[in-house]
Amino acid sequence: MAADRASGRLEPPPSDEAKISEQKRAAAVAAAELIEDGMRVGLGTGTTVAHLLPAIAERALAGLRCVATSPTTELAARELGLMVVELASLEELDIAIDGADQIDEQGWLIKGGGGAHTREKIVAAAAARFVVIASADKAVPVLTAPVPLELLAFGVEHTLRAVAPARLRGVPPSPDGGLIADYLGPVEDPRMLSATLSAVPGVVEHGLFAPEMVSDILIAQDGVVVRRGGAKPARSS
Numbered sequence: 681m682a683a684d685r686a687s688g689r690l691e692p693p694p695s696d697e698a699k700i701s702e703q704k705r706a707a708a709v710a711a712a713e714l715i716e717d718g719m720r721v722g723l724g725t726g727t728t729v730a731h732l733l734p735a736i737a738e739r740a741l742a743g744l745r746c747v748a749t750s751p752t753t754e755l756a757a758r759e760l761g762l763m764v765v766e767l768a769s770l771e772e773l774d775i776a777i778d779g780a781d782q783i784d785e786q787g788w789l790i791k792g793g794g795g796a797h798t799r800e801k802i803v804a805a806a807a808a809r810f811v812v813i814a815s816a817d818k819a820v821p822v823l824t825a826p827v828p829l830e831l832l833a834f835g836v837e838h839t840l841r842a843v844a845p846a847r848l849r850g851v852p853p854s855p856d857g858g859l860i861a862d863y864l865g866p867v868e869d870p871r872m873l874s875a876t877l878s879a880v881p882g883v884v885e886h887g888l889f890a891p892e893m894v895s896d897i898l899i900a901q902d903g904v905v906v907r908r909g910g911a912k913p914a915r916s917s
């Protein structure tokens with residue numbers, strides 16, 4: 681696989697790109713069907729979500745209010761005629777839908793390939809139901825580095841040493857001014873690593889999402905397979 685210059689992410693060979701894009705679209709269309717009139721909807725960030733936005737707009741639902749996790753998603757949603765509001769204006773969200781970089785067999789996620797994982801985690805946590813949409817290549821037996829990080833700019837050299845091995849990604853800061861970096865060490869125990877990273881001063885947020893945050897995972901291959909996440913059923917009812 682070749683590395684994308686801007687993001688540092690591994691890109692699939694061109695022959696696989698069309699298949700993966702079609703899987704992302706299929707998962708996104710299936711997730712759009714979960715949205716009903718009047719819902720408050722969290723919109724993730726990334727190429728899978730780029731398929732979700734037109735699928736939602738095409739349904740022409742009444743009274744939707746959407747919260748975007750990035751300026752890119754906000755712009756695209758507005759251009760499609762979706763109403764985008766501030767998260768602060770809503771007490772909670774009915775549903776949030778987002779992509780993922782890796783999904784392991786226990787339902788742990790790595791997110792933040794686009795550097796938006798802090799806002800994505802806040803929006804997912806604010807939602808009664810968090811639905812993950814993905815192409816089949818995102819399902820992995822075990823998670824592996826990189827794990828995206830958002831770091832406070834102040835003292836970032838010290839923070840990087842505290843979470844070593846890690847390096848800055850060299851992309852623009854997040855809309856909240858955080859520096860995007862990647863942890864590059866072992867990810868054998870995601871729960872322990874999640875706690876370790878969260879405990880380091882200067883780590884704003886990391887890209888490990890625990891299974892209990894996730895209500896449903898829609899993975900597209902030939903059809904769309906729905907896996908239940910680890911969230912209590914109340915989150916998805």
Ligand code: 5RP
Binds near residue numbers: 725
């Ligand atoms: C952005 C994310 C994305 O959801 C994740 O990187 C997957 O991206 P894509 O849908 O483009 O494969 O976490 O911060």
